[in-house]
Each structure stands twice: as structure tokens, then as C-alpha cells.
Amino acid sequence: MKQFFAFIKKEFFHIWRDKRTLFILLGMPITQIIIFGFALTNEVKNSKMAILDLSKDASSKQLIQKMSIGKYFDATSVLYNYQEVEPIFKKGKIKMVLIIPQQFANDLQHGNQAHIQLICDGSDPNVANTLSTYATAIIKDFQSQLVKEQKLPYRIETDIRMLYNPELKGAYSFVPGVMALILMLTCAMMTSIAIVKEKEMGTMEIILVSPLKPFGVVIAKAIPYMLLSMVNVITILLLSVYVLDVPIRGNLILLLSEGLLFTITSLALGLLISSITDSQQVAMLISLMGLFLPTTVFSGYMFPIENMPIPLQVMSNMVPAKWFYFIVKTIMIKGLGFQYVWKETCILIGMTVVLFGLSIKNFKTRLS
Amino acid sequence: MAKYNSNNMSAVIVENIIKKYRVEKTEVTALKGVSFEVAKGELFGIVGPDGAGKTSLFRVLTTLLLAESGNATIEGHDVVKDYKIIRKKLGYMPGRFSLYQDLTVEENLTFFATIFNTSIEENYDLIKDIYQQIEPFKDRRAGKLSGGMKQKLALCCALIHKPSVLLLDEPTTGVDAVSRKEFWDMLQRLKLQGITILVSTPYMDEASMCDRVALLQEGKILAIDKPAQINQQFQDPLWAVQASNMYALLKVMKQWEAVASCYSFGEYYHVVMKSENAGASAINEYLVERQFQEIEVKKIDANIEDSFMALMNTAHE
Numbered sequence: 246m247k248q249f250f251a252f253i254k255k256e257f258f259h260i261w262r263d264k265r266t267l268f269i270l271l272g273m274p275i276t277q278i279i280i281f282g283f284a285l286t287n288e289v290k291n292s293k294m295a296i297l298d299l300s301k302d303a304s305s306k307q308l309i310q311k312m313s314i315g316k317y318f319d320a321t322s323v324l325y326n327y328q329e330v331e332p333i334f335k336k337g338k339i340k341m342v343l344i345i346p347q348q349f350a351n352d353l354q355h356g357n358q359a360h361i362q363l364i365c366d367g368s369d370p371n372v373a374n375t376l377s378t379y380a381t382a383i384i385k386d387f388q389s390q391l392v393k394e395q396k397l398p399y400r401i402e403t404d405i406r407m408l409y410n411p412e413l414k415g416a417y418s419f420v421p422g423v424m425a426l427i428l429m430l431t432c433a434m435m436t437s438i439a440i441v442k443e444k445e446m447g448t449m450e451i452i453l454v455s456p457l458k459p460f461g462v463v464i465a466k467a468i469p470y471m472l473l474s475m476v477n478v479i480t481i482l483l484l485s486v487y488v489l490d491v492p493i494r495g496n497l498i499l500l501l502s503e504g505l506l507f508t509i510t511s512l513a514l515g516l517l518i519s520s521i522t523d524s525q526q527v528a529m530l531i532s533l534m535g536l537f538l539p540t541t542v543f544s545g546y547m548f549p550i551e552n553m554p555i556p557l558q559v560m561s562n563m564v565p566a567k568w569f570y571f572i573v574k575t576i577m578i579k580g581l582g583f584q585y586v587w588k589e590t591c592i593l594i595g596m597t598v599v600l601f602g603l604s605i606k607n608f609k610t611r612l613s
Numbered sequence: 614m615a616k617y618n619s620n621n622m623s624a625v626i627v628e629n630i631i632k633k634y635r636v637e638k639t640e641v642t643a644l645k646g647v648s649f650e651v652a653k654g655e656l657f658g659i660v661g662p663d664g665a666g667k668t669s670l671f672r673v674l675t676t677l678l679l680a681e682s683g684n685a686t687i688e689g690h691d692v693v694k695d696y697k698i699i700r701k702k703l704g705y706m707p708g709r710f711s712l713y714q715d716l717t718v719e720e721n722l723t724f725f726a727t728i729f730n731t732s733i734e735e736n737y738d739l740i741k742d743i744y745q746q747i748e749p750f751k752d753r754r755a756g757k758l759s760g761g762m763k764q765k766l767a768l769c770c771a772l773i774h775k776p777s778v779l780l781l782d783e784p785t786t787g788v789d790a791v792s793r794k795e796f797w798d799m800l801q802r803l804k805l806q807g808i809t810i811l812v813s814t815p816y817m818d819e820a821s822m823c824d825r826v827a828l829l830q831e832g833k834i835l836a837i838d839k840p841a842q843i844n845q846q847f848q849d850p851l852w853a854v855q856a857s858n859m860y861a862l863l864k865v866m867k868q869w870e871a872v873a874s875c876y877s878f879g880e881y882y883h884v885v886m887k888s889e890n891a892g893a894s895a896i897n898e899y900l901v902e903r904q905f906q907e908i909e910v911k912k913i914d915a916n917i918e919d920s921f922m923a924l925m926n927t928a929h930e
Contacts, residue, residue: 251727255716262715447711451770454675454705455728456697610696612677 248457252465259439260469270435274427274477278484281419289375290316292340295333297324300349304391308361311387312343317379334366341365341376353391409494409579420485421573422546425507425566427481428474429540432511433518434532436470440519441528450612459608467512474511478504494580503576503586506593507569511536513600514565520607540566568592624778624809625651625674630683632669632832643669645832646683651811651825656804658823659813660921666832667813668708671782674811675705687778701729704776704808708783710763714756718747718766721755722773729774739806740769743799761792768799779803781812785819797822817918828921835924840917847915847923849873850889852896853881856905865903871895874926883919 260267294312298305313320322333324342333339344362346352352359363380365373410417440463443449452462478501485491493500514536522528541547543561550561561567568589575581583590632644643666651657661667672678674685676696685692690699712721722744726733737744747765750758755766764784771779781800785793797819800810804824812823820826821840828835828843836843854875856862859882866875866884873885884896893910900908915923 248728248730251724255713255720255724258716258720259713446714447707447709448713450677450707451705451711451725452728453677454700454703455725456701456730457728611679612672 249461249465252457252462253468256439256466256469260473266435270431270473271476271480273430274423274481275484277423277427278420278481278489281423282416282484282489289372289379291319292317292372292376293321293338294318295322295324295330295339295342296320297327297330297342297344299347300345302350304350304353305345308345308384308387309343312380312383315383317376317383330364334364339366340372341380343380414491416485416489416491417578418546418574420481420489420491421570421577422541422544424478424481424504424573425544425546425569426537426540427477428504428508428569429511429514429536429566430532431474431477432467432470432508433515433536434529435473436467436512436515437518437522437528437532438525439470440466440516441522441525444523445525453610453612459610460605463516463605463608467516470515471505471508471512474508475501475505478508491578493577495576496582499583500573500576503569503572503590503593506590506597507565507572510565510569510593510597510600513597513604516604517600517607520604520609539564543567544570546570565593565596623650624653624655624688625649625657625811626684626686627670627674628684630670630673630680630685632666632673632678632680634669643832644673644680647829647832647834648683649827649834649837651809653809654804654807656800656810656812656822656824658820658826659811659829660815660817660820660826661813661829662815664831665829667815667829668782670829671705671707671780671811671813675703675780676700701774702777704771704774704779706767706771706779706781706784708786710767712755712763712767712770715754717752717754718758719751721766722769725770726773731774733773736773736775739775739803740772742802743772744769761788761795764788764792764796765799768796772803776808778809779811781810783813783815785814785816793819817921818916820917820921826917828924830925830928833928835928843920843924844915844917847920849885849923850892851913851915851919852884852886852893853878853909853911853913854884854896854900855881855907855909856900857907858905862900862905865900865905869899871899874922876922878918883913883922885923 296309298309309320312318318341322339324330324333327344330342330344333342342364344364346360346362349359349361361384363377365377367373407413443452482493482500486493515532518528518531518535522531543550543557543564544566545561550558550567553561572586572589572593575586579585627650628648630644630647631642634641634643647666647670649657659667659670669678673680674687674692676692676699679693687699688702690702692699713724716724722733726736733740743765747758747762747769750762755763758766768781768784771781785796788796793816800812801822804810814820820828820843823840825837825839826843827837836846838846854862854866863875863877863882866872866882871887871891873887875882875884877883886892886896893912896910897908900910
């Protein structure tokens with residue numbers, strides 16, 4: 246046991262004396278959360294809109310005012326005929342043009358049916374989609390104000406409520422995602438590099454010719470990074486609660502233990518990587534390509550897995566981050582208990598056991 | 614050759630070890646059936662040029678590599694089967710400096726003491742002589758030490774658990790002449806403590822510091838004996854030759870059919886003639902004819918390097 250602790254102590258010296266790496270390890274979650282929280286958001290705000298109002302009457306003025314009053318649209322240009330529509334899109338500043346035809350007020354009052362045209366810049370489909378949805382909602386709202394005066398025979402009102410995330414904030418989905426990503430990177434990449442470094446520096450040669458058991462070496466290497474990762478988990482949670490206003494609805498202890506479990510899974514992955522590589526560069530490349538990419542693509546926090554082709558959906562099941570992302574979302578955002586995540590937890594435990602087994606089996610008690 | 618029987622007296626027994634590597638697609642045989650025995654408490658040297666197979670041999674003995682065939686035991690324990698026992702008894706210093714560069718001298722030593730289940734205090738008397746020299750720098754990081762001090766620290770770390778067998782792979786490579794001398798003095802003192810020491814070196818002159826040496830070349834042992842005995846095997850008269858134009862001299866000597874071998878040695882060429890009748894006067898005469906100036910020819914006694922050169926030449930023929 247004394248040998249084991251001496252090894253852990255030595256490992257802490259390595260981490261502590263490499264200040265630059267330590268700074269990156271502890272600073273990464275903070276920068277990531279702040280970048281994701283404030284710079285990268287899917288919400289579209291203050292989009293520039295042009296207006297071609299051919300009707301020019303009270304109701305069209307009312308509609309235009311309603312459109313530009315909110316935070317979504319800024320009516321920046323006024324057009325006077327159809328010929329101006331395409332050139333203004335080509336300039337690239339305008340995302341949407343609202344066209345109100347000549348007979349708008351007349352049709353509305355007498356024909357009970359009026360038309361409005363929305364032209365969006367489809368070169369960015371996501372933005373175009375979001376903008377047309379916003380605009381349609383505003384127009385619907387405008388319409389319901391109009392019909393208040395008259396009674397229609399049949400009407401279906403849809404009341405939409407966004408459960409767990411009423412404001413549809415992006416932070417609710419990326420906090421669990423960033424957590425998965427950062428744990429994966431710090432644990433897997435750093436442990437694999439730490440072990441491979443011993444091989445590269447030749448110290449592994451002496452460690453092997455010592456009574457230390459391979460199992461002990463592997464575990465002692467992993468423990469400091471596990472502690473560091475738990476610091477990162479807590480940093481992320483503090484930032485998300487106090488800076489991004491993302492609440493922790495579920496049990497904190499449960500959330501932390503799941504975090505610990507995922508940390509161990511990532512450590513096991515890192516150990517496996519280190520057992521099959523001999524240089525720090527290769528270990529880093531494998532960690533980045535083999536872990537970073539699948540974690541961002543397949544965990545579901547950036548791209549919905551449901552929309553992927555079947556083979557990719559099957560592949561996504563092998564990515565531990567996918568399960569962890571689901572668990573964190575369920576506990577943290579939905580506030581549900583263990584009975585809703587036990588299956589996913591079991592899958593993670595299974596993966597951990599297999600990975601650990603493989604890396605211990607692959608740990609060479611000799612050179613080459 | 615002195616005979617050492619494989620009895621309890623042998624600390625290390627190596628029998629017909631063959632080690633092969635795959636380099637890309639070709640197979641390279643690093644050790645082509647190496648056998649020797651080292652007695653308890655002996656200082657045994659393995660001398661050979663780079664690429665002779667010294668490091669491979671040490672890695673097989675330290676249980677780090679598996680040989681394709683042959684047996685080896687250390688204090689009666691098989692290097693394949695009983696590798697766990699051997700790893701407790703062995704002190705090993707690899708050829709490349711292999712300590713933690715970002716830990717201080719003291720931290721390195723404490724770490725290695727702890728993983729071998731001992732402490733610096735417990736075995737301090739064993740390393741005292743060596744450690745006292747680096748103790749003033751004990752708070753300095755190992756990466757910032759000079760080459761000689763690194764070697765001393767590495768030796769301390771290899772000794773800290775009081776091993777019964779010490780394996781040193783090229784400990785003096787890249788170390789200045791004074792430190793090399795000191796290092797060998799340290800090994801002599803360790804020998805007095807009863808530790809069996811196996812040391813490899815590419816420097817032939819260091820062979821004379823060992824009790825016995827094995828000359829290893831291209832994976833084969835050419836000779837094993839006491840340094841003095843190896844010297845006696847050198848029978849032919851040996852001439853040290855010098856002239857003002859050394860480069861031209863070498864060319865002329867190599868082309869002269871009466872010369873058996875000629876190689877550079879310090880500021881002289883060591884020359885062996887094919888016929889014993891050809892003496893100093895014959896060489897002198899030959900060189901004067903060819904307009905060499907400041908010619909000096911003298912008969913010398915062969916040293917261990919001459920003997921090795923002769924052995925290696927015969928092995929090539």
C-alpha cells in the first residue's frame with residue numbers, strides 16, 4: 246500500500262510541476278462553458294428584415310409594427326417593388342423579406358382570407374427555418390387579435406408548453422454535453438499520455454523491473470486524473486447554476502456519482518489507448534480523433550441521433566458519452582431519480598469493466 | 614581459460630541465448646547463442662562495440678525481453694518463469710538516463726526506495742559514498758543535473774534496495790574521463806560489499822577494471838577471461854609507429870603486403886607484421902624510402918585493446 250501511495254504522490258508531482266498542462270486542464274471547462282454559454286447559441290436574435298408593403302394601410306402598418314417590436318426581427322430596409330427583393334438578398338445582410346400584397350386590408354376585412362409572403366434566405370436552412378417559424382407565430386398572434394371581435398364557429402387553439410426548459414435555452418442541452426466532452430478529454434487523453442510518457446522517457450523500463458504490480462501502476466496513474474476530473478465536474482456544475490442559470494433539479498449526490506462513474510469509464514479508455522501506443526503523439530492523436538469526434542457527434546447534444554442513418558445510430562451506442570449525456574440530462578434537467586437511469590448506468594458500468602479488463606490484460610509486463 | 618563450474622557459486626548463468634528482432638520485414642538476430650557464467654561477488658564486464666547485442670542481453674537478463682531460445686538464471690531463478698522474484702532482487706540501470714526529470718534528486722531516490730519497500734535510511738550505508746557527492750544538489754531536479762551526476766543518481770536508485778545482483782548497461786557512455794574513473798572506483802567498492810555486478814561498456818580500456826570480461830561482437834562471444842589472460846593470448850610482436858604525416862602513413866602501411874594489421878591508437882599506429890623477422894629496422898627503412906620524416910618505431914607490450922582488436926580481426930576472417 247505504501248508503494249501505491251508513493252506512486253500516486255509522484256504522479257501528483259508530475260501534474261503539479263507541469264503548470265501549463267495543469268492550467269489547461271482546469272481552465273478548459275471554464276472557457277468551454279463560457280464559450281458555449283455566451284458565444285455559440287442556436288437562438289436567432291435581431292435578424293435583419295426588409296419590408297415590401299404594397300398595401301400601406303392601417304392593418305399592414307399594425308402587422309409590421311408587431312413584427313419589429315420583438316427581439317427577433319429588425320426592420321432595417323423598406324422596399325418599393327418586387328424587383329428590389331432579389332438584389333437585397335444578394336447583398337447578404339437581409340435574412341427575410343416580408344411582402345404584404347396590395348389588397349391586404351381589403352381581403353382581410355371582406356374576403357375573410359388574406360395572403361402574406363415571407364421570403365427567407367435558404368442558404369442557411371436552420372436560420373431560415375427558425376425565422377419563418379418565428380414570423381408565422383407572430384402573424385398568427387396578430388390574426389387572433391383581429392378575430393377577437395368576431396366569433397368563429399369552430400376554433401382549435403394550440404397551447405404549447407416546453408416542459409423542463411420553458412424558454413428553450415440552449416444551455417440546458419450543452420451543459421451535459423460539455424461535461425461529457427471535458428471528462429472524456431481530461432481523463433482519457435491525459436492518462437494515456439501520462440503512461441506513454443513513462444515508456445518514452447524510459448522510466449517504464451525501471452518500473453517494470455521492480456516489485457510493483459502492473460495493476461497497481463495502472464490504477465495509481467489514473468487516480469490523480471480522477472480527482473482532477475471531479476474538480477472539473479464541480480466547476481462545470483457551479484458555472485452552470487450561477488452563471489448560466491441552468492438548475493440542478495435532481496439529486497446532486499446521484500449526479501456526482503454518475504460523474505464519477507463516467508470519469509472511471511474515460512480513465513479505462515485512456516489506459517487502453519496507452520497500452521497499445523508507444524509515443525505521446527500517437528496517444529494524443531488517437532484520443533482526439535477516437536474520442537473527441539465521436540463524443541461531439543454521437544452523444545446527441547449537437548446533432549440529434551434520431552435523424553442519423555441506422556448504421557450510425559447503432560454505432561452511437563458504443564460511445565460512452567451518449568449514455569452519460571442521457572443520464573445527466575435526465576437527472577439534472579428533468580430532475581428524475583435513479584429508477585429512470587439505471588439501465589444507462591448499467592451499460593456504463595459494463596463498458597468500464599470491459600475496458601479495464603482489456604487494458605490490464607494488455608499491460609505489458611515486459612518490453613515489446 | 615579459467616573454468617567456472619555451474620554450481621552454487623554462480624550468480625548468473627546464461628546458456629545459449631538467442632534473441633531475434635523483426636526490423637520491418639527482415640529478421641535480425643541480436644544474440645546468436647550467448648553463454649557465460651558469473652560467479653557470486655564478481656565484477657563481470659561485457660565489452661563490445663555498438664550494436665553487438667549488449668542491451669538485448671541485459672534486457673533478457675532483467676526479464677524485460679523474452680529470448681527465442683536458451684536459458685538464463687539469476688541466483689537460481691529462471692528469467693522467464695520466476696521473473697517476479699528476480700525483479701525484487703535485481704538492481705538495473707538502463708543505458709539511457711531513465712529517472713524522472715521533473716522530480717528532484719531526493720524525490721527520485723525516495724520514490725525508488727519506496728517502491729522497493731525500503732527507505733533511504735535503511736540502506737544509506739550502501740549508497741553513502743556515492744550519494745554524498747550529489748547530496749548538495751538534492752533539491753535540484755534530475756533533468757538539470759550534469760551527465761556524471763545523473764549517472765551517480767541512477768546508480769543510487771539502482772542500489773537503494775540492496776540488490777544482490779546489479780546490472781549496469783553502458784553506465785559510462787557519454788560521461789567524461791574523470792567521472793568514468795570515479796564510477797569504476799565506486800563499482801570496485803560495491804564489489805567489496807559482495808554484490809555481483811554485470812556491466813557492459815563499449816570502451817575496451819575499461820575491460821581491465823573487471824575481474825573477468827566477455828568480448829561480445831555481432832551477437833557472439835569471442836572470448837571470456839581475466840583481462841590479464843586475454844592479454845597473454847596476444848603473441849605477435851607489436852610496434853607503435855609514428856611519423857610527421859600520419860594520414861599518408863596509414864595509407865602506406867595498409868598497402869604494404871608485409872603488414873598484418875595496422876590501426877590507430879592515440880598518437881601512434883599499432884602495427885603487427887606478418888613475419889617475426891620484420892622488426893623496427895625493417896619498418897624504419899621502408900618508411901625512410903618513402904620520404905617520411907620524424908619517424909618513430911618502438912616495440913610495445915600489447916594491452917587489452919590490442920588483444921580485442923586481434924580477436925575481432927580473427928573473428929572476421
